[in-house]
Amino acid sequence: MEIKGRAHCFGDDVNTDYIISGKYKFKTLDMKELAKHVMEDLDPEFAQKVKPGDFVVAGKNFGCGSSREQAPLALLHAGVGAVLARSFARIFYRNAINTGLPVVECDTSEIDPGDELLLDLEKGILKNLTKQKEIPVKALPPFMLKILRDGGLVAHFRKYGTFKLD
Amino acid sequence: MGKTIAEKILSKKSGQDARANDLVLASLDFMMGQDGTAPLAIRVFEEMGGQKVAAPEKVAFVIDHNAPSPVEGVSALHKVMRKFAQKHGITLYDVGEGVCHQLLPEKGHVGPGSLVIGADSHTCTYGALNAFSTGVGSTDLAAALISGKMWFKVPETIRFVCHGRLPQGVYAKDLILYLIGQVTADGATYMAAEYAGEAIEALSIEGRFTIANMAVEMGAKAGLMEADEKVWAWLKDNGISGNFEEVKPDPDAQYAAIKEFDVSQLEPQVAKPHRVDNVAPVGEVAGTPIQQAFLGTCTNGRLEDLRIAAQIIKGRKIHPGVRLIVAPASRKVFLEAMNEGIIQQLVEAGAAVVTPGCGPCVGTHNGVPSDGENVISTANRNFKGRMGNRNAFIYLASPATVAASAIAGEIADPREFL
Numbered sequence: 001m002e003i004k005g006r007a008h009c010f011g012d013d014v015n016t017d018y019i020i021s022g023k024y025k026f027k028t029l030d031m032k033e034l035a036k037h038v039m040e041d042l043d044p045e046f047a048q049k050v051k052p053g054d055f056v057v058a059g060k061n062f063g064c065g066s067s068r069e070q071a072p073l074a075l076l077h078a079g080v081g082a083v084l085a086r087s088f089a090r091i092f093y094r095n096a097i098n099t100g101l102p103v104v105e106c107d108t109s110e111i112d113p114g115d116e117l118l119l120d121l122e123k124g125i126l127k128n129l130t131k132q133k134e135i136p137v138k139a140l141p142p143f144m145l146k147i148l149r150d151g152g153l154v155a156h157f158r159k160y161g162t163f164k165l166d
Numbered sequence: 167m168g169k170t171i172a173e174k175i176l177s178k179k180s181g182q183d184a185r186a187n188d189l190v191l192a193s194l195d196f197m198m199g200q201d202g203t204a205p206l207a208i209r210v211f212e213e214m215g216g217q218k219v220a221a222p223e224k225v226a227f228v229i230d231h232n233a234p235s236p237v238e239g240v241s242a243l244h245k246v247m248r249k250f251a252q253k254h255g256i257t258l259y260d261v262g263e264g265v266c267h268q269l270l271p272e273k274g275h276v277g278p279g280s281l282v283i284g285a286d287s288h289t290c291t292y293g294a295l296n297a298f299s300t301g302v303g304s305t306d307l308a309a310a311l312i313s314g315k316m317w318f319k320v321p322e323t324i325r326f327v328c329h330g331r332l333p334q335g336v337y338a339k340d341l342i343l344y345l346i347g348q349v350t351a352d353g354a355t356y357m358a359a360e361y362a363g364e365a366i367e368a369l370s371i372e373g374r375f376t377i378a379n380m381a382v383e384m385g386a387k388a389g390l391m392e393a394d395e396k397v398w399a400w401l402k403d404n405g406i407s408g409n410f411e412e413v414k415p416d417p418d419a420q421y422a423a424i425k426e427f428d429v430s431q432l433e434p435q436v437a438k439p440h441r442v443d444n445v446a447p448v449g450e451v452a453g454t455p456i457q458q459a460f461l462g463t464c465t466n467g468r469l470e471d472l473r474i475a476a477q478i479i480k481g482r483k484i485h486p487g488v489r490l491i492v493a494p495a496s497r498k499v500f501l502e503a504m505n506e507g508i509i510q511q512l513v514e515a516g517a518a519v520v521t522p523g524c525g526p527c528v529g530t531h532n533g534v535p536s537d538g539e540n541v542i543s544t545a546n547r548n549f550k551g552r553m554g555n556r557n558a559f560i561y562l563a564s565p566a567t568v569a570a571s572a573i574a575g576e577i578a579d580p581r582e583f584l
Contacts, residue, residue, distance in 0.1 A: 013351055013441070017549045021556075022202075022529045028239050029206055041556050054401035061352035064385065065549060067287040069206060090356050090387055091287055095303035143189060143317070153305045157214035162313045163191055 001149070003081040003102065003120040005053035009113045010042060015057050015065035016092065018042050020074040022066075034070055035077035046078075053081035057111045060085070063092025072096040076137075082119055084108050084126070097144045100152030105138040121148065167283045168416025170323040171390045172358040175413055179281040186322040186420070191315055195280040195297075196224050200266045202231040202528070205243040210249045210308035220314035222255040226275060228266035229259065233523040234296045236531040264496025264522040267291040267379065267464035272498055277410035278393035283307065283316055288464050288546065290381045294374035295401075296393035296412055298358075301382060321358040321387045322422040324349075325415075328365035330430025335581035337474070337574030339466055339544065339564035341365060342380045343435040345427070345443030355385030357422055360415060365429045368392060371400040372470040378464045378519040380546050383442040411490060434580055436542075437562035440550040448567055448579045455487075456561075457539040459572035460553075461517075462493030466544035466565050469502050475569035476508040478583045484516035485575030491526055491533045492519045515584035517572075529554030542571045 013160040018041045020034055028034065039056075056075060062085035063071060072095050075083065082102035086109075096103040102121055111117070115130040119137075122145070128133045140148070146164075150156040156164070169177065174183055178365035180190035199207050204227050219225060227247050235241040244261075251258035259269050267288055270276050276292040282299035283289065285307040292299040302316070310316050326345060332338075346353075359381045366374065374391055381389025391414035401407070434448040461467070461475050472494060484490045492512055500522055503509050513519060525532035527545040534554035535541050541553060541560045547559035562572070565581035573583065 015549050017547075017551050020508050021551050023551075029209060029243070041551050042561060061355065061385065063549065064351060065287065067203060067285055067289075067301040069203065069285075070258065072303075087352065089352070091301050091382075094306060098303060098305035098309075100473060111572060127490060141319075143350050151380060153309055154210055154213045155311065157216075157309060161215070163309070163315060 001102070003053055003119045003121070005051060005081050005117065006053055007055050007057045007111050007113060007115040007117055008050060009111065010056065010058040010061035013061045013064055014042065016063060016068050016071040017065055019063065019071040020068065031073050031077040034074040039072040039079045048081060050078050052079040054079065055117050056080050056083045057108050058083070058085040059108065060087045062088050064089035067091045069095045069099060072099045072101040076101045084111070097147050098153040100148060102148060106135050159164065169415050170358065170419045170420035170421065171360055171415050172298055172321055172388060173324055175279060175281055176318055176320050184320045186320050188320045189317060190320060190548055191317050192281055192552040193315055194224065194283055194310055196270070196275050196282040197307060197309050197310050198233055198266055198284035198286070199227050200271060200286050200287065201229045201233070201244060201247060203307065205246050206304035207285055207307040207311065208246055210305050211311055211381045211519055214308055214312060216308065216312040219254040219256060219311045219517055225311065226257040226259060226270065227251050228263070228269055229261055230265050230523045231528055232525065232530045233261040233521060240291050249299065262521050264499065265464045265467060265524055268495035268499065269466065271295060272404065272496055274404070274406035274408060277406065277408045278397060278412040279410055284312055284543055286495065287382050288379050289381040290386065290389045291464060293378035293381060293389040294371060294391055295397055296391060298388050298390065300387050302517045316421060321356055323358045323360055324354050325360045325362065325424045327424065327426045328363040329426065330363070330365055331368050331430045332365055332429055332432060334430050335566060335584055336434055336565040337566060338369050338376040340432060340435040341429055342377045343445050343562065344432060344438050346380060346384050347435070348442050349384050351383060351441060351443040352385040357386055358388040358390055359384065359386040359392045367394065371396060372468045375468065376465055383546055421465065426524040434564060434567050436567065436577065437547055437548055439559040439561065442546070442548060442562065448563070448577065451561065451577045452579055454540060454577040455540050456571055457488060458533065458535050458541040459488055459490045459568050460526050460533060460541060460543040460545065461565055461568050462495065463524065464495065465546040467495030467499065469499050471544065471565040472499070472508050473504045473506070475565040476511045477564060477581060478569040479515045479573065480511040482515055482573050484572050487575050488572050492517045493532070494522045496522050526553060542568050542577060544568050
């Protein structure tokens, strides 16, 4: 699983209300509609700027707050290829894996807006092509990698009918 | 080596010797979805090929986040929930029943030793009853509906020991805000919290719910307490008898950290915009003008909370520049508050009482502030935009501080009103 795109940088503690505001998420299950408003409280232009495969890059505790799965789904539907952060809030982390959005913990301090990045999820390698530097990433546990490889927990359940942990 | 409460419950429910950082598949005692998350879980259930809910008697759906429905789109989602619940024999708590985290304990669905998931981040509330309960997303809920199970990474635990007794005018909410301020919003990420010590033991079960409810605001997966005689008495008083078994941590349990606090001199606390860990003693923000005050939510909408607020408000008038909105946490709380004359006192003072539910806290309806306004609220989150307007400022505090501020028209120290 290789993902290539540009970096869109955000700070620490980006919460799920910032990713997709409650005022939209309760009204519809249309993820394309929600995707139009993704990150809008932090960057009103984000939904227009983001290109398929681009990276959301953040500091610590990304995705803190509510359990709304609309948060990773809105990012996915906006075209975000992966989220890189120094750390993630746990419910968001689970939800991202379950919905098939790659999330990777790494040192994001030297990634600048617009940097071109290449992530190889299987090998656990992240390259900053603009700065010609490799950034060490924390490897995903095999079970989570398996869910991502299946395309999320929905596809995993369609395939196995239940949890297939090993 | 001994085990923490989290390790013991997850060991029992997974049938294996679970230790921190192990990955386990565990059987669930209860599952919950609310109207912000259940509709998506239903869609995912179908996408997964789900035919049957594995254990319908262990599932409840709650319509609380948008109750009653303010717009057509929401009405359609509510209908989807009602239809699914009826088809699969699931309990559905409809408009007006109350907030999910009040209902699950009140209706006897959770108790000591239970393993519970809910598609809502404040599901950690039931830790006050010694249950391991945690928030998940809609996909996890859908998989749990089909299989009755969920995967867990067994968390490490931070133990918070609170020595001393809270002074007059200082409550559970002040204590948990203080602890969050100390450890910060991600101080317990991926971990479970255990809360113990004299200050916790002295709290009512309602106060303990307030503490456990906000465990997630320090990043924790669960906020656990031991089941003492107060817990068993609370269950009995509420007519609850279940197959519950209390779980104590071993004396030699391994903790990621043990943090000790003396809270005997604690002052009322306020979380300032726009972070829950941006906490200060009330004196630091006293005098800040407010336009709206909100009393309610899964954090502080219980009878004890309404009682505390009413004691301050009764016989006084809400400041003319302030809207005080009150949402009892459940129909039961609402009725009890009416029987005690609390609702009468609040309404006479100028409060607007709304349907038991989550609305104002999550910005769906029933009290969206306007640009530049300051709100003081008993809720658990003050993120920008949380109440539906990104240009409003939310301060979090205890019911007493909210009540005192609603009268003063500015943030006020409740100790001056007691």
